[in-house]
Amino acid sequence: MYTIRSLKSLALLEAIEKPVKISSSEFKHHISASSKTAARVLKQLEEDGYIGRQLVAGGQMVQLTEAGVEILKREYTDYQQIFCREHEDLELYGHVITGLGEGQYYIAKEGYMSQFREKLDFRPFPGTLNVRLKDQSAQLRDNMDMIQPMVVHGFNDGERSFGGVKCYSVEIEGIKGAAIIPDRTHYPTDLLEIIAPLKLRETLDISDGDEVRIVVKNPQRCE
Known part of the structure; x- marks a missing residue:
């Protein structure tokens, strides 16, 4: 009680x-x-x-x-689901994990890179930071569907086709970046990929298992 x-x-x-x-x-x-x-x-x-x-x-x-502290964080995420869920920034927590190593290949493709520069207003470091969301945050991730994403269109580089990507502006421990969700993905829903203009592991001095805070920015957040 x-x-x-x-x-x-x-x-x-x-x-x-x-x-x-x-x-x-x-x-x-x-x-x-x-x-x-x-x-x-x-x-x-x-x-x-x-x-x-x-x-x-x-x-x-x-x-x-x-x-x-974790008890209070869970309580906080419950209130996020109740109040202003369609307009507020979304606060997520998770642990850094090692990805499949494909991020550098895809991010460096000019078909993606040029659109990232135009729509995100930064040139991403060629690679992604992979975060496994904690249970409450994994449930909250569905609320990202209520936020209008920036769309990076698919393309063909003459050898193969590449699918589109939805991008969401985020701040991870205060550094601006973007969460990317490929249209063609088999990743579990508790996994989030983050790109930023810096190599986040080095800049934030983080490694596998470290907890990070990700704020998904909502351009139409309520006052």
Whole structure:
């Protein structure tokens, strides 16, 4: 009953970024409960692994763990699905994985590259960053269908034909790029390919298994 409310209250007190000192008599006001209940809730959150807690004079030092932050992220994605889903930017989380190694070949094709430069306003690094979306984000990816993509048309280079690609403007850890979804694809729906003007692995100093935050930009987002 108190888990989400308590974690949110602690997060608002900046307990994600650093340990914060709080007593049960203070915390009870944040969750509208008695001091006894507030003390029990903090103890339960610690036992569940959602917070780290150290008893000190006059209270305790409390900080959210990764598991606690993950609970709030899941709650946040649920609210994204409820409110303004057709207009807001879409926030996704996933882990970097090694792709099939085909990105460099396709991105470097002039038939694609010229359209990327024109429609995305940058020249992509010849390669893609592959991200395996976490469960909640994989479900949210369907909401990308509500965002108008930029379309890169298929072409024939004289030897073979290449299919079209849908592009969505994104920011990955603050760097502008694009998520690309080929028309001809057998990739699972929890996989996202990202292109950017930089080599993202080097620029962001990330490797397989690292978690990244991807914001899919909606040009018609609500105010």
